[in-house]
Amino acid sequence: MTKDYDLIVIGAGAVGENVADRAAQGGLSVALVEAELVGGECSYWACMPSKALLRAGEVVRAARAVGGAKEAVTGDVDAAAVLARRNSFTSDWNDSGQVDWVKGAGIDLVRGHAVLTGVKQLTVTAADGSTTELRATHAVAISTGSVALLPDIPGLAEAAPWTSREATSSQTVPPRLAIVGGGVVAVEMATAYATLGSSVTLVARSGLLANLEPFAGELVADALKELGVYLRLGDSPERVERGDDGVVRTTLSDAGTIESEEILVATGRLPRTGDLGLETVGLTPDEWLDVDDTMLVLGSDGAPLEGEWLYATGDVNHRALLTHQGKYQARAAGDVIVARAKGEPVDDAAWGRHVATADHRAVPQVTFTDPAVASIGLTAEAAEKAGLTTTVVDYEIGSVAGAAVHTDGYTGTARIVVDDDRQVIVGATFVGPDVQELLHSATVAVVGEVPLKRLWHAVPSYPTISEVWLRLLEGYGRKSA
Ligand SMILES: Cc1cc2nc3c(=O)[nH]c(=O)nc-3n(C[C@H](O)[C@H](O)[C@H](O)COP(=O)(O)OP(=O)(O)OC[C@H]3O[C@@H](n4cnc5c(N)ncnc54)[C@H](O)[C@@H]3O)c2cc1C
Numbered sequence: 246m247t248k249d250y251d252l253i254v255i256g257a258g259a260v261g262e263n264v265a266d267r268a269a270q271g272g273l274s275v276a277l278v279e280a281e282l283v284g285g286e287c288s289y290w291a292c293m294p295s296k297a298l299l300r301a302g303e304v305v306r307a308a309r310a311v312g313g314a315k316e317a318v319t320g321d322v323d324a325a326a327v328l329a330r331r332n333s334f335t336s337d338w339n340d341s342g343q344v345d346w347v348k349g350a351g352i353d354l355v356r357g358h359a360v361l362t363g364v365k366q367l368t369v370t371a372a373d374g375s376t377t378e379l380r381a382t383h384a385v386a387i388s389t390g391s392v393a394l395l396p397d398i399p400g401l402a403e404a405a406p407w408t409s410r411e412a413t414s415s416q417t418v419p420p421r422l423a424i425v426g427g428g429v430v431a432v433e434m435a436t437a438y439a440t441l442g443s444s445v446t447l448v449a450r451s452g453l454l455a456n457l458e459p460f461a462g463e464l465v466a467d468a469l470k471e472l473g474v475y476l477r478l479g480d481s482p483e484r485v486e487r488g489d490d491g492v493v494r495t496t497l498s499d500a501g502t503i504e505s506e507e508i509l510v511a512t513g514r515l516p517r518t519g520d521l522g523l524e525t526v527g528l529t530p531d532e533w534l535d536v537d538d539t540m541l542v543l544g545s546d547g548a549p550l551e552g553e554w555l556y557a558t559g560d561v562n563h564r565a566l567l568t569h570q571g572k573y574q575a576r577a578a579g580d581v582i583v584a585r586a587k588g589e590p591v592d593d594a595a596w597g598r599h600v601a602t603a604d605h606r607a608v609p610q611v612t613f614t615d616p617a618v619a620s621i622g623l624t625a626e627a628a629e630k631a632g633l634t635t636t637v638v639d640y641e642i643g644s645v646a647g648a649a650v651h652t653d654g655y656t657g658t659a660r661i662v663v664d665d666d667r668q669v670i671v672g673a674t675f676v677g678p679d680v681q682e683l684l685h686s687a688t689v690a691v692v693g694e695v696p697l698k699r700l701w702h703a704v705p706s707y708p709t710i711s712e713v714w715l716r717l718l719e720g721y722g723r724k725s726a
């Protein structure tokens with residue numbers, strides 16, 4: 246028997262859940278299909294467990310950086326307690342709480358692996374092998390996320406490497422950990438495991454956090470070294486082998502071998518589209534799904550599939566591999582699916598209700614290292630490449646009174662990138678303790694395209710770290726009244 250729904254969402258990660266919720270709130274009947282845990286990567290193997298692993302170390306270091314508080318810190322981070330707290334954030338990898346939420350939202354949960362069998366049709370195979378046929382009246386949304394990429398390094402796959410899944414869910418702390426990669430996962434997990442007591446060696450073929458402003462990677466590198474992490478930058482693994490003694494030996498191209506109990510591969514992501522039946526609707530498996538700004542999937546001709554029925558949201562469309570950005574896409578997609586189903590007007594002009602315009606130039610991201618890195622919009626280099634005439638203003642955050650009170654010897658840098666023609670900020674980066682809480686002010690300025698002459702009237706409270714805003718404006722100069 247085939248079950249009919251207005252909308253079928255494949256993948257119940259944070260993004261799929263939000264597409265389903267918006268559409269259900271708009272009055273559509275919705276099925277949400279999930280092969281593993283409802284809540285997806287972010288809840289169980291990514292954002293939440295990784296941040297739980299990082300937080301205790303951040304708090305202890307923060308206390309040690311304040312005279313009067315540091316005297317009260319008499320011990321080290323308790324690794325077992327950190328792992329236990331992390332376990333509580335993942336509910337011990339039990340999704341019953343999220344399943345209850347799905348039911349409460351009026352969404353039908355179908356457990357199993359979904360495969361498209363044609364236009365608006367799919368088969369779901371449950372863990373026991375039983376199948377359910379589903380048919381969508383209006384739309385199907387693919388929110389199947391991404392998986393870790395394993396580079397083609399001889400011996401790596403056979404050495405049973407950790408990916409982000411094992412790094413975020415391990416119940417033990419390996420005495421020695423090798424990390425391959427210089428991106429966000431690599432630096433966050435290097436921070437976490439070095440704090441928990443591992444001897445960490447990080448190998449990256451370029452610098453750290455290469456997509457961000459250069460000072461971000463430099464300050465994070467300094468901090469990692471201070472934590473005792475061995476950095477092998479400009480190097481890469483040539484061969485990996487796990488011996489009979491269980492020890493992983495990683496041979497580097499610049500000579501030298503790293504020995505470790507585990508090796509974490511953090512070299513980016515691949516789309517989870519390999520076993521989805523995409524070929525039945527004219528798309529190519531194992532590729533990221535291209536979408537327009539309303540998240541409609543585009544075919545090889547660059548146009549939406551005939552009938553405008555297939556959407557893709559979250560990691561799988563490769564626009565911004567971040568939970569908050571995927572959920573933003575989900576709100577637009579869920580609402581536009583409702584509008585199209587009901588024949589209501591579609592608001593798809595830039596910054597309209599039914600589009601994810603911010604994905605292009607206003608993506609905020611926090612890297613939860615210590616110091617944290619918070620960024621939004623274009624780097625100075627990206628703005629130049631985009632052909633903008635810009636002025637870049639930098640300021641040492643430690644020089645503002647609020648930062649000095651916050652942390653003894655506060656070290657951090659702030660940068661804004663100003664589009665001189667329009668006199669608006671197109672990019673901002675803050676590196677330093679607790680700068681993540683500054684980021685939304687920059688996001689509002691970038692998305693709102695707030696003219697600098699008006700920003701002078703947004704007065705930061707004294708003495709807070711936000712006073713850096715005033716220094717950045719002074720650095721640019723007050724060009725008009
Ligand atoms: C270590 C790590 C830390 C991160 N930290 C952050 C952070 O702090 N902040 C942040 O914003 N982002 C973070 N990210 C990125 C974030 O995790 C992803 O952007 C987010 O999880 C993407 O959500 P999604 O719903 O698109 O995909 P997912 O969360 O991957 O969900 C996809 C779901 O689809 C299911 N599925 C796949 N195929 C099928 C199928 N055929 N049938 C049925 N179900 C299927 C999967 O089982 C999964 O549950 C982190 C990533 C990693 C790896």
Ligand SMILES: NC(=O)c1ccc[n+]([C@@H]2O[C@H](COP(=O)([O-])OP(=O)(O)OC[C@H]3O[C@@H](n4cnc5c(N)ncnc54)[C@H](O)[C@@H]3O)[C@@H](O)[C@H]2O)c1
Binds near residue numbers: 449610
């Ligand atoms: N705090 C956060 O927001 C957060 C935290 C973790 C992950 N994420 C998201 O998850 C995604 C994945 O993170 P990631 O760190 O795996 O990817 P990434 O794209 O951030 O970094 C990949 C790194 O691997 C290196 N690399 C790639 N191929 C390699 C190879 N063959 N050999 C050696 N090095 C290689 C790259 O040079 C780069 O340094 C990111 O896009 C990020 O948005 C976000």
